[in-house]
Amino acid sequence: MTAFAEAPAIPAPARRLGLGGGLRNTFTLTWRSVLKIKTNAEDVFGLSLQPIMYLVLFTYVFGGAISGGTHKYLQFSLPGILVLSVVFATLGTGLMLNQDITTGVFDRFRSLPIARWAPLAGAVLGDMVRYIISVAVTLGFGMILGFRIETTPLAAAAGCLLLLLFAVAMCWFSALIGLLVKTPQGVQLFGFLGMFPLVFGSNLLVPSDTMPGWLQAFVKVNPITALTGAERGLLTGGPVGTFALRSLLWALGIFLVFAPLAVRVYRRKT
Amino acid sequence: MRYDASNAIDATGLVKRFGKTTALAGVDLAARPGRVLALLGPNGAGKTTAVRILATLLRPDGGQATVCGYDVLRDAHQVRQLVGLTGQYASVDEGLSGTNNLIMIGRLLGLSRAQARARAAELLARFELTDAAGRIVKTYSGGMRRRLDLAASLVGSPRVLFLDEPTTGLDPNGRTDVWAMIRKLVTEGVTVLLTTQYLDEADQLAHDIVVIDRGKVIATGTPDELKARTGGQLLVVAPADPARLAEAAALLEALSGAEVATDAEAGAVSVPVADKAVAPRVVRELDDRGIELAEFTLRKPSLDEVFFTLTGHRTDGDDNETRELENSR
Numbered sequence: 001m002t003a004f005a006e007a008p009a010i011p012a013p014a015r016r017l018g019l020g021g022g023l024r025n026t027f028t029l030t031w032r033s034v035l036k037i038k039t040n041a042e043d044v045f046g047l048s049l050q051p052i053m054y055l056v057l058f059t060y061v062f063g064g065a066i067s068g069g070t071h072k073y074l075q076f077s078l079p080g081i082l083v084l085s086v087v088f089a090t091l092g093t094g095l096m097l098n099q100d101i102t103t104g105v106f107d108r109f110r111s112l113p114i115a116r117w118a119p120l121a122g123a124v125l126g127d128m129v130r131y132i133i134s135v136a137v138t139l140g141f142g143m144i145l146g147f148r149i150e151t152t153p154l155a156a157a158a159g160c161l162l163l164l165l166f167a168v169a170m171c172w173f174s175a176l177i178g179l180l181v182k183t184p185q186g187v188q189l190f191g192f193l194g195m196f197p198l199v200f201g202s203n204l205l206v207p208s209d210t211m212p213g214w215l216q217a218f219v220k221v222n223p224i225t226a227l228t229g230a231e232r233g234l235l236t237g238g239p240v241g242t243f244a245l246r247s248l249l250w251a252l253g254i255f256l257v258f259a260p261l262a263v264r265v266y267r268r269k270t
Numbered sequence: 271m272r273y274d275a276s277n278a279i280d281a282t283g284l285v286k287r288f289g290k291t292t293a294l295a296g297v298d299l300a301a302r303p304g305r306v307l308a309l310l311g312p313n314g315a316g317k318t319t320a321v322r323i324l325a326t327l328l329r330p331d332g333g334q335a336t337v338c339g340y341d342v343l344r345d346a347h348q349v350r351q352l353v354g355l356t357g358q359y360a361s362v363d364e365g366l367s368g369t370n371n372l373i374m375i376g377r378l379l380g381l382s383r384a385q386a387r388a389r390a391a392e393l394l395a396r397f398e399l400t401d402a403a404g405r406i407v408k409t410y411s412g413g414m415r416r417r418l419d420l421a422a423s424l425v426g427s428p429r430v431l432f433l434d435e436p437t438t439g440l441d442p443n444g445r446t447d448v449w450a451m452i453r454k455l456v457t458e459g460v461t462v463l464l465t466t467q468y469l470d471e472a473d474q475l476a477h478d479i480v481v482i483d484r485g486k487v488i489a490t491g492t493p494d495e496l497k498a499r500t501g502g503q504l505l506v507v508a509p510a511d512p513a514r515l516a517e518a519a520a521l522l523e524a525l526s527g528a529e530v531a532t533d534a535e536a537g538a539v540s541v542p543v544a545d546k547a548v549a550p551r552v553v554r555e556l557d558d559r560g561i562e563l564a565e566f567t568l569r570k571p572s573l574d575e576v577f578f579t580l581t582g583h584r585t586d587g588d589d590n591e592t593r594e595l596e597n598s599r
Binding site: 013014015016017021024025028029031032035036039040100103104105107108109110111112113114 | 322325326327340345347348349350351352353354355357361362363364365366367370374375377378379380406422426
């Protein structure tokens with residue numbers, strides 16, 4: 001065993017941690033999340049394979065029946081598949097939080113003199129990287145299959161940004177489930193129970209005109225419909241304004257409801 | 271109720287309930303600076319709950335506690351700067367390498383990138399993990415993981431270290447290694463609060479022992495004081511003819527004056543004996559009555575038997591139960 005030098009002197013305990021310190025903690029934990037994506041090959045694999053699977057399946061299974069051709073359908077469905085991939089990717093936030101709690105990593109964080117909100121904020125920020133991977137793979141593979149952006153690159157970039165904003169709001173819902181449910185399996189189950197009706201009860205994969213009236217009413221108010229509409233407008237042309245505004249308002253609303261709830265549950269665990 | 275600011279850890283009347291279960295029913299404990307205090311008890315006794323309260327992870331429902339003079343509730347942020355915690359369930363990140371785990375904690379504690387890196391290398395060397403430093407923790411053995419966990423709790427050079435069952439699940443070599451590391455820390459002036467189910471672990475490491483059972487302190491003292499209290503030795507007698515078990519039990523009770531435990535399944539009776547003259551007398555009496563023996567043993571009591579002596583019941587319960595209760599809230 002080697003000789004043990006004294007650690008850098010730790011000053012007398014400080015009374016509290018400022019916002020700057022909290023942000024530094026958050027960035028350290030963001031770094032950790034990103035490192036974990038790099039080392040967890042399964043995660044990256046699943047993250048990239050899922051959108052590819054959706055694209056291939058939906059385009060060739062539904063394409064002919066819905067739009068009379070795969071290219072025409074791809075132009076219609078790709079914005080929707082982008083939304084679907086990113087929304088499902090937010091489940092990862094809840095899964096990771098849940099894993100941190102069950103493995104005791106959160107106990108370690110909570111025993112350290114760091115900002116109480118930093119582990120949550122770090123997890124959310126770190127997951128941005130996962131959403132970016134998801135968007136990039138969906139868009140890139142879509143273009144290989146023949147998808148063409150019909151608007152400007154600037155509009156397309158705005159579309160990606162809007163997706164990321166929405167995902168950051170949605171992942172607080174996922175975080176709440178991750179904090180409330182006991183096992184990763186539970187997170188998957190409850191996450192999908194919450195997300196499936198939202199994702200598929202929309203015009204994301206099919207136009208809504210053939211749906212029964214009650215479902216059309218749901219599709220109309222569904223935030224996913226608004227987001228999909230905005231993405232279609234920004235990527236393939238068409239109206240953007242109200243859809244984008246509604247998506248932003250929804251994102252803000254979801255954030256304002258679920259972020260404080262998640263923080264509260266997290267604090268109560270403390 | 272006593273409050274002494276010179277103690278590194280001081281707790282009085284700690285109470286914690288989870289729903290209808292009372293995990294702690296008024297626990298007092300004190301750790302002298304630079305010493306090892308062992309919290310000894312069976313599963314479910316409330317050891318983990320006590321450590322979690324002292325490490326600011328859990329709010330007590332009653333009582334108060336200080337660490338280095340700082341209140342665990344009011345001054346939690348200060349307490350967190352002074353303590354290190356190694357949980358019963360290793361709390362290192364399995365998805366990161368050993369080095370990155372320690373760098374992360376160093377950075378969270380406010381060290382610069384270079385300082386955190388240097389500190390990580392130093393601790394990895396100290397815990398003989400340098401060869402595995404770059405590997406993902408998922409690939410570590412149980413003993414390596416426990417050592418990394420211990421290293422992680424030392425990044426901030428804590429003045430008080432909480433070790434919740436640091437050797438549970440380790441093989442004998444791993445245990446000896448961890449013991450050596452704890453002893454080394456104590457020579458450096460760190461105060462250690464250790465929970466354990468093993469009497470010999472408390473015996474090996476602790477200056478003071480607090481025995482807790484079902485949320486209550488049932489004995490306090492140095493290892494020697496406690497051993498004396500349990501009557502020193504345990505006498506076990508098994509008649510060759512099981513039908514004469516009750517007769518042997520009555521005889522033992524009469525001669526030792528202590529309460530006899532009968533294990534009908536094993537066909538044996540046992541009794542704690544403090545008086546060195548008891549065993550020979552028992553042999554003479556058994557011989558007089560013509561009771562032949564399958565077993566006659568005089569030995570040090572196990573923790574199970576110490577508990578029986580101190581509490582009148584066997585060790586039972588399950589610590590996971592309290593943990594689950596905690597999580598279900």
